Amino acid sequence: QVQLVQSGAAVKKPGASVRVSCKASGYTFTNYTIQWMRQAPGQRLEWMGWIDAGSGYTKYSQKFQDRVTITRDTSANTVYMDLTSLRSEDTAMYYCARWAGQRTFDTWGQGTLVTVSS
Protein backbone atom coordinates (compact mmCIF):
# COMPACT_ATOMS: atom_id res chain seq x y z
CA GLN A 1 0.00 0.00 0.00
CA VAL A 2 1.00 3.62 -0.47
CA GLN A 3 3.00 4.78 2.51
CA LEU A 4 5.11 7.74 3.58
CA VAL A 5 7.41 7.17 6.54
CA GLN A 6 9.12 10.15 8.14
CA SER A 7 12.25 10.40 10.22
CA GLY A 8 12.10 10.59 13.99
CA ALA A 9 11.68 13.52 16.33
CA ALA A 10 14.43 16.10 16.61
CA VAL A 11 15.45 18.62 19.26
CA LYS A 12 17.46 21.58 18.02
CA LYS A 13 18.91 24.75 19.46
CA PRO A 14 17.96 28.17 18.11
CA GLY A 15 19.99 29.00 15.02
CA ALA A 16 20.54 25.36 14.08
CA SER A 17 19.18 23.50 11.07
CA VAL A 18 17.04 20.38 10.81
CA ARG A 19 16.54 17.79 8.10
CA VAL A 20 13.36 15.76 8.00
CA SER A 21 13.10 12.83 5.60
CA CYS A 22 10.04 11.25 4.01
CA LYS A 23 10.44 7.79 2.47
CA ALA A 24 7.81 6.71 -0.02
CA SER A 25 6.73 3.19 -0.89
CA GLY A 26 3.92 1.41 -2.68
CA TYR A 27 3.82 3.62 -5.79
CA THR A 28 6.02 5.02 -8.53
CA PHE A 29 7.92 7.70 -6.67
CA THR A 30 8.69 9.93 -9.64
CA ASN A 31 5.05 10.18 -10.73
CA TYR A 32 3.98 12.38 -7.84
CA THR A 33 4.67 15.62 -6.04
CA ILE A 34 5.44 15.58 -2.32
CA GLN A 35 4.42 18.56 -0.25
CA TRP A 36 5.38 19.66 3.25
CA MET A 37 3.16 21.18 5.90
CA ARG A 38 3.69 21.97 9.54
CA GLN A 39 1.39 22.33 12.51
CA ALA A 40 2.42 24.23 15.63
CA PRO A 41 0.75 23.10 18.88
CA GLY A 42 -2.95 23.94 18.79
CA GLN A 43 -2.62 25.69 15.43
CA ARG A 44 -3.85 25.12 11.90
CA LEU A 45 -1.80 23.40 9.24
CA GLU A 46 0.61 25.61 7.34
CA TRP A 47 1.85 24.85 3.84
CA MET A 48 5.62 25.10 3.34
CA GLY A 49 6.42 23.92 -0.17
CA TRP A 50 6.59 21.05 -2.63
CA ILE A 51 8.85 19.10 -4.91
CA ASP A 52 8.06 17.29 -8.12
CA ALA A 53 9.75 13.99 -7.38
CA GLY A 54 10.30 13.33 -11.07
CA SER A 55 11.82 16.62 -12.24
CA GLY A 56 13.08 17.92 -8.92
CA TYR A 57 11.27 21.23 -9.47
CA THR A 58 10.39 22.99 -6.24
CA LYS A 59 8.02 25.70 -5.08
CA TYR A 60 8.14 27.30 -1.64
CA SER A 61 5.88 29.41 0.50
CA GLN A 62 7.10 33.01 0.60
CA LYS A 63 7.12 32.73 4.38
CA PHE A 64 9.80 30.04 4.30
CA GLN A 65 11.48 30.89 1.00
CA ASP A 66 14.77 31.97 2.58
CA ARG A 67 15.06 29.09 5.04
CA VAL A 68 13.62 25.93 3.48
CA THR A 69 15.07 23.58 0.89
CA ILE A 70 13.27 20.49 -0.37
CA THR A 71 15.23 17.86 -2.26
CA ARG A 72 14.74 14.27 -3.34
CA ASP A 73 16.80 11.14 -3.87
CA THR A 74 15.11 9.03 -6.53
CA SER A 75 17.37 6.05 -5.82
CA ALA A 76 16.08 5.99 -2.25
CA ASN A 77 12.49 7.10 -2.95
CA THR A 78 13.02 9.75 -0.31
CA VAL A 79 12.26 13.45 -0.04
CA TYR A 80 14.12 15.73 2.36
CA MET A 81 13.05 19.00 3.92
CA ASP A 82 15.80 21.21 5.36
CA LEU A 83 14.90 24.16 7.54
CA THR A 84 17.65 26.55 8.65
CA SER A 85 18.04 29.33 11.23
CA LEU A 86 15.61 27.63 13.57
CA ARG A 87 13.77 29.64 16.20
CA SER A 88 11.37 28.69 18.95
CA GLU A 89 8.39 29.47 16.70
CA ASP A 90 9.48 26.61 14.42
CA THR A 91 8.55 24.09 17.10
CA ALA A 92 5.89 22.06 15.34
CA MET A 93 4.87 18.75 13.86
CA TYR A 94 6.12 18.54 10.30
CA TYR A 95 4.23 16.44 7.74
CA CYS A 96 4.97 15.29 4.24
CA ALA A 97 2.04 14.38 2.04
CA ARG A 98 1.55 13.03 -1.46
CA TRP A 99 -0.23 15.39 -3.82
CA ALA A 100 -2.87 13.58 -5.85
CA GLY A 101 -4.15 16.48 -7.93
CA GLN A 102 -7.90 16.91 -7.60
CA ARG A 103 -7.78 14.50 -4.66
CA THR A 104 -5.31 16.83 -2.94
CA PHE A 105 -3.29 15.09 -0.22
CA ASP A 106 -4.29 11.45 -0.31
CA THR A 107 -1.46 10.04 1.80
CA TRP A 108 0.37 11.60 4.72
CA GLY A 109 3.46 10.74 6.67
CA GLN A 110 3.09 10.10 10.37
CA GLY A 111 4.59 13.45 11.26
CA THR A 112 7.94 14.48 12.74
CA LEU A 113 8.06 16.62 15.87
CA VAL A 114 10.75 19.26 15.74
CA THR A 115 11.39 21.05 19.02
CA VAL A 116 13.52 24.18 19.07
CA SER A 117 14.77 24.99 22.53
CA SER A 118 17.87 26.38 24.15
Next chain:
Amino acid sequence: DIQMTQSPSTLSASVGDRVTITCRASQSISTWLAWYLQKAGKAPKLLIYKASSLESGVPSRFSGTGSGTEFTLTISSLQPDDSATYYCHHYYSYPLTFGPGTKVDVK
Protein backbone atom coordinates in the same frame (compact mmCIF):
# COMPACT_ATOMS: atom_id res chain seq x y z
CA ASP B 1 -3.26 34.76 0.27
CA ILE B 2 -6.72 33.24 0.51
CA GLN B 3 -7.92 33.15 4.12
CA MET B 4 -10.08 30.28 5.35
CA THR B 5 -12.46 30.51 8.29
CA GLN B 6 -14.59 27.83 9.91
CA SER B 7 -17.58 27.80 12.20
CA PRO B 8 -18.20 26.73 14.81
CA SER B 9 -14.79 26.35 16.40
CA THR B 10 -16.10 23.57 18.65
CA LEU B 11 -19.29 21.59 18.85
CA SER B 12 -20.64 18.86 21.04
CA ALA B 13 -23.34 16.52 19.75
CA SER B 14 -24.83 13.14 20.50
CA VAL B 15 -24.52 9.88 18.64
CA GLY B 16 -26.97 9.91 15.73
CA ASP B 17 -27.15 13.69 15.46
CA ARG B 18 -26.79 15.51 12.16
CA VAL B 19 -23.81 17.86 12.30
CA THR B 20 -22.86 20.66 9.92
CA ILE B 21 -19.58 22.57 9.75
CA THR B 22 -19.18 25.69 7.63
CA CYS B 23 -16.03 26.85 5.87
CA ARG B 24 -15.64 30.21 4.15
CA ALA B 25 -12.95 31.45 1.81
CA SER B 26 -11.91 35.10 1.54
CA GLN B 27 -12.36 34.94 -2.25
CA SER B 28 -13.94 32.57 -4.70
CA ILE B 29 -12.18 29.22 -4.95
CA SER B 30 -14.74 27.55 -7.24
CA THR B 31 -14.95 23.99 -5.85
CA TRP B 32 -11.26 23.60 -5.04
CA LEU B 33 -11.89 22.67 -1.44
CA ALA B 34 -11.15 19.60 0.63
CA TRP B 35 -12.11 18.43 4.10
CA TYR B 36 -9.87 16.51 6.45
CA LEU B 37 -10.36 14.81 9.78
CA GLN B 38 -7.54 14.80 12.30
CA LYS B 39 -7.41 12.87 15.53
CA ALA B 40 -5.06 13.85 18.33
CA GLY B 41 -1.45 13.00 17.53
CA LYS B 42 -2.29 11.68 14.08
CA ALA B 43 -1.90 12.91 10.54
CA PRO B 44 -4.92 14.38 8.76
CA LYS B 45 -7.14 12.03 6.76
CA LEU B 46 -8.85 13.11 3.54
CA LEU B 47 -12.65 12.94 3.65
CA ILE B 48 -13.94 15.10 0.81
CA TYR B 49 -12.24 16.65 -2.20
CA LYS B 50 -13.45 18.99 -4.95
CA ALA B 51 -16.01 20.26 -2.43
CA SER B 52 -18.36 17.28 -2.73
CA SER B 53 -16.47 14.15 -3.85
CA LEU B 54 -16.21 11.46 -1.20
CA GLU B 55 -12.77 9.93 -0.84
CA SER B 56 -12.68 6.18 -1.36
CA GLY B 57 -13.27 4.26 1.85
CA VAL B 58 -14.84 7.19 3.71
CA PRO B 59 -18.28 6.39 5.19
CA SER B 60 -21.23 7.78 3.26
CA ARG B 61 -22.49 9.67 6.34
CA PHE B 62 -19.93 12.33 5.38
CA SER B 63 -20.91 14.74 2.62
CA GLY B 64 -19.75 18.10 1.32
CA THR B 65 -21.46 20.90 -0.56
CA GLY B 66 -20.72 24.41 -1.73
CA SER B 67 -18.88 26.47 -4.28
CA GLY B 68 -17.38 29.92 -4.53
CA THR B 69 -16.77 31.11 -0.99
CA GLU B 70 -19.07 29.04 1.22
CA PHE B 71 -18.85 25.33 1.90
CA THR B 72 -20.31 22.83 4.33
CA LEU B 73 -19.34 19.45 5.67
CA THR B 74 -22.23 17.38 7.00
CA ILE B 75 -22.13 14.24 9.09
CA SER B 76 -25.60 12.76 8.70
CA SER B 77 -25.52 10.51 11.75
CA LEU B 78 -22.70 11.20 14.18
CA GLN B 79 -20.78 8.18 15.42
CA PRO B 80 -18.42 7.87 18.41
CA ASP B 81 -15.43 7.45 16.09
CA ASP B 82 -16.15 10.87 14.56
CA SER B 83 -14.63 12.68 17.53
CA ALA B 84 -11.87 14.71 15.89
CA THR B 85 -10.90 18.09 14.57
CA TYR B 86 -12.12 18.86 11.06
CA TYR B 87 -10.21 21.16 8.72
CA CYS B 88 -11.11 22.65 5.40
CA HIS B 89 -8.35 23.44 2.91
CA HIS B 90 -8.39 25.28 -0.40
CA TYR B 91 -6.25 24.34 -3.38
CA TYR B 92 -7.36 27.02 -5.81
CA SER B 93 -3.91 28.62 -5.92
CA TYR B 94 -0.65 28.77 -4.03
CA PRO B 95 -0.09 29.28 -1.19
CA LEU B 96 -2.44 26.54 -0.08
CA THR B 97 -4.14 27.42 3.19
CA PHE B 98 -6.16 25.61 5.80
CA GLY B 99 -9.00 26.59 8.06
CA PRO B 100 -8.51 26.86 11.82
CA GLY B 101 -10.40 23.64 12.49
CA THR B 102 -13.65 22.60 14.15
CA LYS B 103 -13.34 20.30 17.12
CA VAL B 104 -16.21 17.82 17.29
CA ASP B 105 -16.96 16.09 20.56
CA VAL B 106 -19.35 13.14 20.61
CA LYS B 107 -21.30 13.10 23.85
